[in-house]
Amino acid sequence: xxxxxxxxxPGKGAAGLFTVVSQLCGAAYLYLxxxxxxxxxxxxxxxxxxxxxxxxxxxxxxxxxxxxxxxRVPVLAVATAAIIVLAFPFVVGxxxxxxxxxxxxxxxxxxxxxxxxxxxxxxxxxxATGASYGIGAYVSALLAINFGLSFWLTLPIAALAATLFGFxxxxxxxxxxxxxxxxxxxxxxxxxxxxxxxxTWTGGxxxxxxxxxxxxxxxxFADPLFxxxxxxxxxxxxxxxxxxxxxxxxxxxHRLHGSRIGLAWNALRADEIAAKAQGINVAWFKVLAFAVDxxxxxxxxxxxxxxxxxISPDNFTFLVSVTIMTMVIVGGMDNIFGVIAGAFLLTIxxxxxxxxxxxxxxxxxxxxxxxxxxxxxxxxxxxxxRYGGKP
Amino acid sequence: xxxxxQVENVTMRFGGLVALNNVSFSVARGGVLAIIGPNGxxxxxxxxxxxxxxxxxxxxxxxxxxxxxGRPSYQVVQRGIARTFQSSRLFSDLSVLDNVIIGMHTRxxxxxxxxxxxxxxxxxEMAACVDRAEALLKLGSGDLFEQRYRLAGTLxxxxxxxxxxxxxxxxxxxxxxxxxxxxxxxxxxxxxxxADIVRLRATDPNLSVILIEHDMRVVEAFPGxxxxxxxxxxxxxxxxxxxxxxxxxxxxxxxxxxxxA
Numbered sequence: 001x002x003x004x005x006x007x008x009x010p011g012k013g014a015a016g017l018f019t020v021v022s023q024l025c026g027a028a029y030l031y032l033x034x035x036x037x038x039x040x041x042x043x044x045x046x047x048x049x050x051x052x053x054x055x056x057x058x059x060x061x062x063x064x065x066x067x068x069x070x071x072r073v074p075v076l077a078v079a080t081a082a083i084i085v086l087a088f089p090f091v092v093g094x095x096x097x098x099x100x101x102x103x104x105x106x107x108x109x110x111x112x113x114x115x116x117x118x119x120x121x122x123x124x125x126x127x128a129t130g131a132s133y134g135i136g137a138y139v140s141a142l143l144a145i146n147f148g149l150s151f152w153l154t155l156p157i158a159a160l161a162a163t164l165f166g167f168x169x170x171x172x173x174x175x176x177x178x179x180x181x182x183x184x185x186x187x188x189x190x191x192x193x194x195x196x197x198x199x200t201w202t203g204g205x206x207x208x209x210x211x212x213x214x215x216x217x218x219x220x221f222a223d224p225l226f227x228x229x230x231x232x233x234x235x236x237x238x239x240x241x242x243x244x245x246x247x248x249x250x251x252x253x254h255r256l257h258g259s260r261i262g263l264a265w266n267a268l269r270a271d272e273i274a275a276k277a278q279g280i281n282v283a284w285f286k287v288l289a290f291a292v293d294x295x296x297x298x299x300x301x302x303x304x305x306x307x308x309x310x311i312s313p314d315n316f317t318f319l320v321s322v323t324i325m326t327m328v329i330v331g332g333m334d335n336i337f338g339v340i341a342g343a344f345l346l347t348i349x350x351x352x353x354x355x356x357x358x359x360x361x362x363x364x365x366x367x368x369x370x371x372x373x374x375x376x377x378x379x380x381x382x383x384x385x386r387y388g389g390k391p
Numbered sequence: 392x393x394x395x396x397q398v399e400n401v402t403m404r405f406g407g408l409v410a411l412n413n414v415s416f417s418v419a420r421g422g423v424l425a426i427i428g429p430n431g432x433x434x435x436x437x438x439x440x441x442x443x444x445x446x447x448x449x450x451x452x453x454x455x456x457x458x459x460x461g462r463p464s465y466q467v468v469q470r471g472i473a474r475t476f477q478s479s480r481l482f483s484d485l486s487v488l489d490n491v492i493i494g495m496h497t498r499x500x501x502x503x504x505x506x507x508x509x510x511x512x513x514x515x516e517m518a519a520c521v522d523r524a525e526a527l528l529k530l531g532s533g534d535l536f537e538q539r540y541r542l543a544g545t546l547x548x549x550x551x552x553x554x555x556x557x558x559x560x561x562x563x564x565x566x567x568x569x570x571x572x573x574x575x576x577x578x579x580x581x582x583x584x585x586a587d588i589v590r591l592r593a594t595d596p597n598l599s600v601i602l603i604e605h606d607m608r609v610v611e612a613f614p615g616x617x618x619x620x621x622x623x624x625x626x627x628x629x630x631x632x633x634x635x636x637x638x639x640x641x642x643x644x645x646x647x648x649x650x651x652a
Contacts, residue, residue, distance in 0.1 A: 252507060259494075259506035259513045260499045260520075267482050267493045274480035278443065279468030279497035279562060288503060384486050384540060387521045 010065060015072035020080050022066065027084045028263070029203045031091065033348055042352045047272070053379060073374040087237045090227075099235035103307060105347040105390075106242035107300045112343040113336065115297035117256065118289040119325065120333035120382075121265035124183040125289065127321045128169055129297050131192035134316030136298025137305040138196060141208045148390040151306050152213030159298040166294025170287035189321055196313040207312025214306050221306070238307045245303060245378050246340070247297055253336050256292070258385070265289060266334070297378045319361060326364045330379050332370055338380025393456075395420045396441070396472075396566055401450030403436055404505060404621075410436040411447070412623040418566065423592070423613040425601045429643060434603045437620070438568050442474050443467040452624075454563060473564035475555035476570050480621070483544025487554055491524035492517075498514045505573030510589055527557045530590075532583035548575035556587070565610035566599045567591075573606045585612045619643070631640050635643050 010018065029045070036042045049197075056063055070077045092098045112127055118124040139161045140154035149157075172184045196202045213222035221237040256262050267275040268282050276282055305311050323346065331342020346364075350356070356363055369376065403411040418424045426434050437612045439445045441452055446461030453459065459467055473494070480483070482490050497518060501513045516607075528536040533553050538546065547551035552572050559567055573581045592598055604610050610617060614620060614631030621643040627634045635638055 131439070173566070255506050255510050255513065256503065257515065259501050259505055260496060260504055260516070261501070263485075263489060263493050264496060266485055267496075270482035270484055271480050273444070274476065274482065275493075276444075276464035277468065277476070277480075278472055278493050278558070279465045279495075281465045292503065382401075382484075384542070385489055386540070387488065 002391075008071060009210050012072060012092050013390065015069035015379050016065070016076050018069040019073055020078045021377050022069075022341050023077070023080045023084060027088070027218060028345065033352070034092070034101060037380065039301065039353065039355070044350070046349075052323075074208040074291075086240075088241055090230060094231075094233055096233045096235050099233060099239055101348055101351060103235065103238050103242050105344045108237070108327060109325045109336065109340045109343040110242075110249045110300040110345050111244050111297055112331065112339045113253050114293045114300070114335065115324050116253065116328050116336075116339045117265070117330050120335070120339065121257070121262060122172060122286065122289050123333075124286055124289055125178070126169075126185045126293060127182060127318065127325065128189040129191040129193070129324050130296035130316050130320035131169075132162045132165060132297035133301040133304070133320065134192060134196060134311075134313070135294075137302025137311050137316070138208070138301075139298070139307040140302040141211045141311055142202070144211055145208060151302070152216075155299065155302050157297050158302045160292040160357060162298030162301070163291050166291040167287060169294075171288065171291030173286045174283040186321075189318055193313050193317060196316070203312070205313060207310060207314075211309045211311070213309065242303055245299055248299070250336055250340075252292075252296065257334070257336070258306045260375050261285075261288070262389040267268065267283075299352055322361070322364055326368050328366055329378060332380035332382065333378055335378065335380045336381040338378055341379060347357075370374060393420070394418060395422075396453060397453040398437075398441065399451045399453070401437075401440055401447045401452065403433075403440055403445060404448045409623050411440065413450070414623070414625050416452075416597050416618055416625065416628065418601060418616075421563075421597050422598055422616060423588075423590070423602065425602045425604055425610045425617045425631075426620060427604060427607075427610060427617065427640075433623040434569055434620055436623075438570055438601075438603070439485050441467075441568065442472060454493045465497070466557070468562055468564075471563070471565035472568065473553070473559035473562045473566075474568035475559050475570055475572060477574065479551045479555050481543040481546075481551060481554060481558075483542065484497060484544060484554075486540050487543050487546070488521065488524055488527065488539040488555055491527055491561050492520045494558035495520050495523065497562050509648075524557075524561065527560055530560075531587045532580075533558060549577075549580045552576065553587075560591070562648070565597065566601065568601050568603075570603045571605060572602070573604065573609050578608075581606060581608060585609055588613070607612050 033042070033045050036045060057225070064277040083226055089099060089104070111133055115126060115129045118126045134359045136158040140151070140158040143149040143154045143157060144151065146239045169185060169188045173181055176184050187197065197205050213220050215221060221241070222234055224234050264280045264285050267278060267280055268285060304315070327342040328339055330346060332338025350360055396418040398417065399415050401411055401414045402409070414437065416424070426437070428434050436445070440447045443459065443462045443464040443466065451458060454470060454472060457470070459470060482493060485493070499516055501516055506513045525536060525539065528539055529552050532549055535550060535553055535557065538550065543551070546554060552575065556569065556572060573584055576584060585608070588600065592600070602609065602613065611631060617619050617629065617634045618625060618629045619634055619637070619640045621628040626639040626643060627637040
């Protein structure tokens with residue numbers, strides 16, 4: 001096989017060094033962003049990020065080099081990531097606010113990855129991810145409060161209930177498309193929220209209170225976590241739980257993307273008629289995208305409910321769905337890493353720029369329009385499947 | 392030998408417009424049928440009826456011993472009919488290789504649960520697809536194999552046509568429907584296309600082909616069975632010489648060309 005001269009493959013040592021250093025830099029950046037208290041610090045960090053993307057845009061070889069490096073030493077790359085994720089709470093220490101932000105960011109990462117199956121892979125607009133998230137949260141909370149089921153049991157039940165919901169809202173997608181389908185999903189989202197608001201058994205607008213903390217091997221998640229003599233606040237329990245869920249979501253996304261399912265979604269995104277002519281049952285694959293989305297979103301909902309121990313319909317509004325959609329568009333459609341980056345940025349930035357709190361929906365709107373006009377592929381564009389070969 | 396595809400009295404109406412009027416024909420196993428006719432005669436509509444894009448207003452389509460009238464497209468492909476489109480419909484934001492692999496959709500079977508819980512089997516299936524796709528890309532004229540990691544949308548016109556054929560072949564069809572495969576090709580490329588089709592049939596003598604063509608050079612290369620359609624009706628059928636000599640055909644379509652021939 002002839003290797004092209006223009007893009008040299010990094011040596012094993014260089015690749016290893018790059019993998020570790022780049023991930024540490026990423027973690028440091030995240031830490032600084034979380035710690036930034038003044039508006040000017042946030043703005044400076046954003047400027048740094050902008051500069052980074054400018055360089056990536058100018059020199060395509062940088063991202064090629066990065067991807068080659070990670071592909072060269074995959075075990076080291078994953079190990080570094082795992083250590084960073086596991087060690088982060090120790091670095092943050094007893095700052096519960098930062099831990100809270102990280103938990104929310106991770107849950108949103110899962111929700112964004114869930115929506116990515118539709119919006120990113122198959123280009124199906126779905127404004128009901130927030131509703132699936134809510135169904136997951138309510139089903140597990142109701143089971144725990146009324147029947148005393150443990151968190152670990154409610155998790156799969158809530159996911160199955162939401163998947164059923166996903167199939168139901170997927171049915172209109174067989175007939176409606178594009179804007180009309182978007183309207184249908186908006187309606188579904190509003191209906192779910194109104195039902196939660198009006199049923200008595202869901203607690204109405206007051207929601208559900210007193211969701212018991214989960215426990216594992218006798219360790220309650222409401223208690224501080226002791227590791228090798230270190231004491232971490234109780235939020236650390238949920239931080240690790242959410243991190244585990246993010247791993248599940250990444251593995252799910254990666255496996256589906258790399259299989260014929262992901263290709264079929266991409267095919268119907270590009271051209272539905274041509275996809276049918278390849279033997280793809282387009283209607284079924286659209287419904288399937290809704291079901292997978294709801295399944296993952298329900299996991300996130302369950303963890304959220306048990307984390308905050310109090311949920312109300314206000315947690316699962318249309319705004320939540322819009323937020324998730326913004327994360328996917330900003331991060332990069334059909335790019336797993338991009339979607340997670342989008343979720344983290346759009347969870348942390350609004351918290352840091354509290355001055356704009358009242359204009360959140362407006363800002364999201366401007367961000368979406370801006371991205372669709374200037375950089376429709378998002379921060380991290382979709383990558384071509386390589387199948388071990390070199391382009 | 393029995394016919395592989397049998398189209399009986401198919402009529403397709405769109406409101407007041409009769410796109411196909413009582414059309415009947417059949418294609419033998421391993422045979423080639425060339426369909427000619429002026430623009431708008433209903434040739435592509437016929438493909439759409441056979442492949443289940445449209446359900447005919449009346450009439451029957453039988454393939455490989457089973458009735459497929461109005462069956463959804465994906466089932467028709469499953470049974471062994473693959474097609475290309477007149478205006479090439481590639482998945483333009485995916486690589487050339489991915490386009491061919493998607494063509495194998497009906498010949499692979501990993502589901503969501505399989506992809507999630509049996510990743511090794513799913514990877515093996517994809518690896519086999521990659522091997523077969525690369526072999527298909529090497530098969531035809533042109534250098535599609537060398538371009539396999541290009542986005543399909545950036546290909547030159549002739550390569551787009553070739554990729555459409557490779558993608559259709561990926562489903563291991565018994566019947567291949569080619570809708571004007573030579574559009575946008577120059578003479579050399581058209582000759583290579585003819586050679587490609589000849590070679591395909593030599594490798595798989597059971598493969599049947601229906602060609603819609605405007606380029607008489609291509610039709611002449613497969614002169615055995617030619618059908619001419621005009622205003623939705625079959626006006627002539629037979630070998631190329633007979634169809635060309637038919638006064639109805641000359642009147643409808645070949646008039647000037649025949650005068651020069």
